[in-house]
Structures are given as structure tokens and as C-alpha cells.
Amino acid sequence: MNVSEQEQDIVIVGGGICGLATALALRRKGIKSMVLERSETLRAAGVGIIMQPNGWRALDQLGVAAKLRQTCTEIPSKKKKKKKKTQSKYICQERGITLFETVELMKALTEELPVESVYLGCRAVSILLDPLTSNPLLQLHDGTVIKAKIVIGCDGVNSIISNFVGVNSPKLFSRCSTRGFTYCEGGHSFGDKFRLYSSNDVTLGQLPVTDKLVYWFLTRVLTSQDLSDAKKDPTYITKASLEAIKGFLAEIVELVKNTEPNALYFTELRCRAPWDLGRAKFRKGTVVVAGDAMHAMCPFISQGGGASLEDALVLARCLSEKLKQATEGGGKRLVEEALDEYVRERRMRVFWLSLQTYFIGLAQDNTSKVKKALGIAGLILVFGDQRSHTEYDCGRL
Ligand SMILES: Cc1cc2nc3c(=O)[nH]c(=O)nc-3n(C[C@H](O)[C@H](O)[C@H](O)COP(=O)(O)OP(=O)(O)OC[C@H]3O[C@@H](n4cnc5c(N)ncnc54)[C@H](O)[C@@H]3O)c2cc1C
Incomplete structure (x- = not known):
């Protein structure tokens, strides 16, 4: 101006x-x-x-x-719980929520x-x-x-x-969040369901957007490194996310690993x-x-x-x-x-x-x-x- x-x-x-x-x-x-x-x-x-x-x-x-x-994707219906052969839990969400x-x-x-x-x-x-x-x-x-x-x-x-x-x-919250979109060239194997996996202090939500695109978000404990300049480096964000989801399903780990740096978004959480x-x-x-x-x-x-x-x-x-x-x-x-x-x-x-x-x-x-x-x-x-x-x-x- x-x-x-x-x-x-x-x-x-x-x-x-x-x-x-x-x-x-x-x-x-x-x-x-x-x-x-x-x-x-x-x-x-x-x-x-x-x-x-x-x-x-x-x-x-x-x-x-x-x-x-x-342009949006509806998260499918039916509340059901399934037991997976890993330490992670799996929960489906209800109808009416959409992602874009x-x-x-x-x-x-x-x-x-x-x-x-x-x-x-x-x-x-x-x-x-x-x-x-x-x-x-x-x-x-x-x-x-x-x-x-x-x-x-x-x-x-x-x-x-x-x-x-x-x-x-x-106030700064004790956890932080990373979100990403992953493009899977040959298509993904996640079906069309929203899934939430949690283990210890880590929660990962995953939602297929199309048959080749998957949205995911991860919350984990905030570390002192997350508060430094490292958080601006996509390599660090990916590494810290992979560290947090050790032991999760192999396809989830691959999903996070394959996210392009420009489709990754890290944020500290602040709340009143x-x-x-x-x-x-x-x-x-x-x-x-x-x-x-x-x-x-x-x-x-x-x-x-x-x-x-x-x-x-x-x-x-x-x-x-x-x-x-x-x-x-x-x-x-x-x-x-x-x-x-x-x-x-x-x-x-x-x-x-x-x-x-x-x-x-x-x-x-x-x-x-x-x-x-x-x-x-x-x-x-x-x-x-x-x-x-x-x-x-x-x-x-
Ligand atoms: C990890 C995470 C996941 C989330 N997921 C969801 C979700 O799934 N669904 C949902 O509904 N909400 C979600 N939210 C919350 C949602 O993103 C925010 O509530 C929403 O973006 C708030 O919008 P806003 O316009 O108030 O603030 P912002 O989106 O932060 O916009 C503020 C704008 O003001 C500008 N600005 C700041 N200071 C100045 C200044 N001094 N002069 C001029 N411009 C200025 C900034 O550049 C920015 O563009 C999520 C938040 C986080 C952190």
C-alpha cells in the first residue's frame, strides 16, 4: 500500500x-x-x-x-471396530464428515x-x-x-x-501435528475408509481421497527439535514422523515415507x-x-x-x-x-x-x-x- x-x-x-x-x-x-x-x-x-x-x-x-x-471426499459411514494383528487400533468414523x-x-x-x-x-x-x-x-x-x-x-x-x-x-500444547497428501502412482490398497491408528503417544489418521491419493495426519509428542529451525526441513519432518510410527503397519510407514516434501505440513499446536x-x-x-x-x-x-x-x-x-x-x-x-x-x-x-x-x-x-x-x-x-x-x-x- x-x-x-x-x-x-x-x-x-x-x-x-x-x-x-x-x-x-x-x-x-x-x-x-x-x-x-x-x-x-x-x-x-x-x-x-x-x-x-x-x-x-x-x-x-x-x-x-x-x-x-x-471437489471433496466424503468419509464413509458405519461405525465398526476391527482387530488388527499389530499394536495399533483401527476405528471407522461416521457419515457426514468431508475432506477437501x-x-x-x-x-x-x-x-x-x-x-x-x-x-x-x-x-x-x-x-x-x-x-x-x-x-x-x-x-x-x-x-x-x-x-x-x-x-x-x-x-x-x-x-x-x-x-x-x-x-x-x-498456550503451546505438548503434542504437534503433521499432515500430508501422498500420491500412489500405481494406486493404493487402503480401500475407501477413514482409519485411525493409535499407539502409545502417537495417533495417525488416514483417509483415501481418490484411488491414487491418500490424506493422512499424525499427532505425536512435541520435542525441543520441533521448536528449532529443523521443523522447516521436510527431511526432518519425514524422519521424525517415521520415528514416531515405528511398529505401525508397513503400508502406513510407506505412505508417510512416500509423501512429497511440498505436500507435507508440520505445525505446533496452540490452544486457549x-x-x-x-x-x-x-x-x-x-x-x-x-x-x-x-x-x-x-x-x-x-x-x-x-x-x-x-x-x-x-x-x-x-x-x-x-x-x-x-x-x-x-x-x-x-x-x-x-x-x-x-x-x-x-x-x-x-x-x-x-x-x-x-x-x-x-x-x-x-x-x-x-x-x-x-x-x-x-x-x-x-x-x-x-x-x-x-x-x-x-x-x-
Ligand atoms: C494440525 C491442524 C489440523 C486441523 N484440521 C482441521 C480440520 O480438519 N478441520 C477444521 O475445521 N479445522 C482444522 N484445523 C483448524 C483450522 O485450520 C483453523 O481453525 C482455521 O484455519 C482458522 O482460520 P483463521 O482464518 O482463523 O486463521 P488462519 O488460517 O491462521 O489465518 C490467519 C491469516 O491471517 C494472516 N495474518 C496473521 N497476522 C497478520 C497480520 N498481522 N497482518 C495481516 N495478516 C495477518 C495469516 O497470514 C493468515 O493468512 C486444524 C488445525 C491444525 C493446526
């Missing part, structure tokens, strides 16, 4: 799933916004994403579900937005409230200052906007504690947060992306209802009311999602029997139906 000072109505910081979905939801309501993305291209966080039925409901409302359905390449989701959202509304290579470095007008002032890396009426922070786990509104930083979500202020003035910037959670129930889509929809709905009245005066107060309404509607939903992932994290903890027992008890007592989070409907746009 080469303008030293700009005035804008709504600025969305971050062009990930949540930022793009929020811009699209606002657009569908006839409200213009500007998306600032620090990367030079729209990057997808991770190679593949599992979408649960609640996420699909939001995608339907955003008007992009039909397009996406053509994250880039397809980003593409579907971006295609519906005017090109001039997404600014790439624009990193927000700080934000404050104008002492005179109390409107947000957003400073970019190149010195540009944007005077906005509303700022929506969709800038992910390490969000500067959530720091500004006063949300605690997410459920009690933080229960009490945090997600709004300051007319600045608010959404997506991972609001509710970073571990990916055990594959809901971060779906919940981000729900945020986008609810936020646009609340804003559009109040902005209609704002033409009659009292603009800022009405905007703040809209943002509070959005926070109220989202708080308990993200609290329960986060609590469920928290219990799963405890249940997977092999370092303490007490924690493990607490996690299992929490899951049974509080979340009798482990899939009920997918039934949520965030309503119409």
Missing part, C-alpha cells in the same frame, strides 16, 4: 479461512470490507481440511457449498469476492484507538495508517488484534483454555476477533475451520441488522451492540468445542494417569454423544 493514511469502514486483518469467509458473509449482506493479508499469496493453513456438517451449513449460507461439494484440500476452500471463498477487496503483502503491526474519535487506527508494516470504523481480527493463533482486545495468548474463552473480552471499542484469533483449539474434533465459518456468518448477521438502524444515528453505539451480540452468541459454542478438545488432550496424555482419567471421565460425563458438536446450526445469514 502506498498511501500514508487511509479511511475505511470495515477492515479485516488476516486472509485465512475466517477473514475471507467474513468478507464474503458481509458482501452477501451488501456490506463492503477490506481484507489485509500479510502473505504475498493466499496461503491455506495446512494441506487438507475436514469439514463437519455444521461447517457445511455455514458454507451453504455463504453460497459456496455446491461448488465445494464437487484447504486451497479449494480458500479458492471458493476468494472467487466470490471483488479482487480489489483483498490486499496481499499487508501486515498489520499495531492497533490503537484514536484518543479523539475512539475509532481504531491500524498501522501497517510500511507505515500506512488506516483509520477504520470497525476492525475484525482474523489473524490466526498469534493474533496482534486479540492481544489488543485483551485475550490471553494461546476453555475457561479463558468463557470469560475473555473479545471486543474493545469497535475492534473484535474471530476464528483462531478468538478460539484457537487443538484439532482433535476437526472444528477450528468450521467454527471460524460460523463466526463469519454470525458476525455479518449481527452487524447487518444493527447497521441498518445506524443510518438513523447512534452509529458507534449500535456497532458495539452488534459486536457484543456476536460475542454473546459465539462464546458458549466455542467454550464447549474447546472443552471437548481439552478433555481429549487430557485423555491422550500418557504422562499422568490422573490427567488421563480426568479426560476420559470428562468426555463420558459431559459429552456423552461425542459427535453432538456437528449438529450445531448457526442459522441463516
Whole structure:
């Protein structure tokens, strides 16, 4: 951006799933916004994403579900358990979950937005409230200052906007995740079922996408080397993954071994504690947060992306209802009311999602029997139906 000072109505910081979905939801309501993305291209966080039925409901409302359905893979039905002749366990998932390449989701959202509304290579470095007008002032890396009426922070786990509104930083989790797509030239032998293998501290999920392409994800204990520069080296990522799955089925080991470096994605896991979500202020003035910037959670129930889509929809709905009245005066107060309404509607939903992932994290903890027992008890007592989070409907746009 080469303008030293700009005035804008709504600025969305971050062009990930949540930022793009929020811009699209606002657009569908006839409200213009500007998306600032620090990367030079729209990057997808991770190679593949599992979408649960609640996420699909939001995608339907955003008007992009039909397009996406053509590119995705449905995880087949039937709950069954089989005993394998290895130490690993094998579990099938239920119907209604789908997987697509994250880039397809980003593409579907971006295609519906005017090109001039997404600014790439624009990193927000700080934000404050104008002492005179109390409107947000957003400073970019190149010195540009944007005077906005509303700022929506969709800038992910390490969000500067959530720091500004006063949300605690997410904590580093004791496990990390690697995801990959493996192309099997001569076809693979995995059939069409989603499978989850676990052994000691390692969990590996595997899902065939086509008869030649397989998606997999692995969670294992985080080591000090994972926190060093080594994590950027695909050879290290593959080696550490293979080390973790020693003793797993030979075809699983081959799958991981044969993943191309550009189809591998390693990530540390960061999450906010459920009690933080229960009490945090997600709004300051007319600045608010959404997506991972609001509710970073571990990916055990594959809901971060779906919940981000729900945020986008609810936020646009609340804003559009109040902005209609704002033409009659009292603009800022009405905007703040809209943002509070959005926070109220989202708080308990993200609290329960986060609590469920928290219990799963405890249940997977092999370092303490007490924690493990607490996690299992929490899951049974509080979340009798482990899939009920997918039934949520965030309503119409
Ligand atoms: C291992 C793993 C597996 C997962 N699997 C699933 C799954 O199967 N299903 C699912 O629903 N969810 C899944 N998730 C969660 C999901 O990926 C996230 O919840 C989702 O990507 C959040 O979207 P977001 O837009 O809020 O954040 P992000 O996708 O992180 O996007 C934030 C964007 O903001 C930009 N940005 C950051 N700071 C600035 C700044 N200062 N200025 C400008 N731009 C900035 C970043 O470059 C980025 O593009 C998974 C997460 C992980 C870690």
C-alpha cells in the first residue's frame, strides 16, 4: 500500500479461512470490507481440511457449498471396530464428515469476492484507538495508517488484534501435528475408509481421497527439535514422523515415507483454555476477533475451520441488522451492540468445542494417569454423544 493514511469502514486483518469467509458473509449482506493479508499469496493453513456438517451449513449460507461439494471426499459411514494383528487400533468414523484440500476452500471463498477487496503483502503491526474519535487506527508494516470504523481480527493463533482486545495468548500444547497428501502412482490398497491408528503417544489418521491419493495426519509428542529451525526441513519432518510410527503397519510407514516434501505440513499446536474463552473480552471499542484469533483449539474434533465459518456468518448477521438502524444515528453505539451480540452468541459454542478438545488432550496424555482419567471421565460425563458438536446450526445469514 502506498498511501500514508487511509479511511475505511470495515477492515479485516488476516486472509485465512475466517477473514475471507467474513468478507464474503458481509458482501452477501451488501456490506463492503477490506481484507489485509500479510502473505504475498493466499496461503491455506495446512494441506487438507475436514469439514463437519455444521461447517457445511455455514458454507451453504455463504453460497459456496455446491461448488465445494464437487471437489471433496466424503468419509464413509458405519461405525465398526476391527482387530488388527499389530499394536495399533483401527476405528471407522461416521457419515457426514468431508475432506477437501484447504486451497479449494480458500479458492471458493476468494472467487466470490471483488479482487480489489483483498490486499496481499499487508501486515498489520499495531492497533490503537484514536484518543479523539475512539475509532481504531491500524498501522501497517510500511507505515500506512488506516483509520477504520470497525476492525475484525482474523489473524490466526498469534493474533496482534486479540492481544489488543485483551485475550490471553494461546498456550503451546505438548503434542504437534503433521499432515500430508501422498500420491500412489500405481494406486493404493487402503480401500475407501477413514482409519485411525493409535499407539502409545502417537495417533495417525488416514483417509483415501481418490484411488491414487491418500490424506493422512499424525499427532505425536512435541520435542525441543520441533521448536528449532529443523521443523522447516521436510527431511526432518519425514524422519521424525517415521520415528514416531515405528511398529505401525508397513503400508502406513510407506505412505508417510512416500509423501512429497511440498505436500507435507508440520505445525505446533496452540490452544486457549476453555475457561479463558468463557470469560475473555473479545471486543474493545469497535475492534473484535474471530476464528483462531478468538478460539484457537487443538484439532482433535476437526472444528477450528468450521467454527471460524460460523463466526463469519454470525458476525455479518449481527452487524447487518444493527447497521441498518445506524443510518438513523447512534452509529458507534449500535456497532458495539452488534459486536457484543456476536460475542454473546459465539462464546458458549466455542467454550464447549474447546472443552471437548481439552478433555481429549487430557485423555491422550500418557504422562499422568490422573490427567488421563480426568479426560476420559470428562468426555463420558459431559459429552456423552461425542459427535453432538456437528449438529450445531448457526442459522441463516
Ligand atoms: C494440525 C491442524 C489440523 C486441523 N484440521 C482441521 C480440520 O480438519 N478441520 C477444521 O475445521 N479445522 C482444522 N484445523 C483448524 C483450522 O485450520 C483453523 O481453525 C482455521 O484455519 C482458522 O482460520 P483463521 O482464518 O482463523 O486463521 P488462519 O488460517 O491462521 O489465518 C490467519 C491469516 O491471517 C494472516 N495474518 C496473521 N497476522 C497478520 C497480520 N498481522 N497482518 C495481516 N495478516 C495477518 C495469516 O497470514 C493468515 O493468512 C486444524 C488445525 C491444525 C493446526
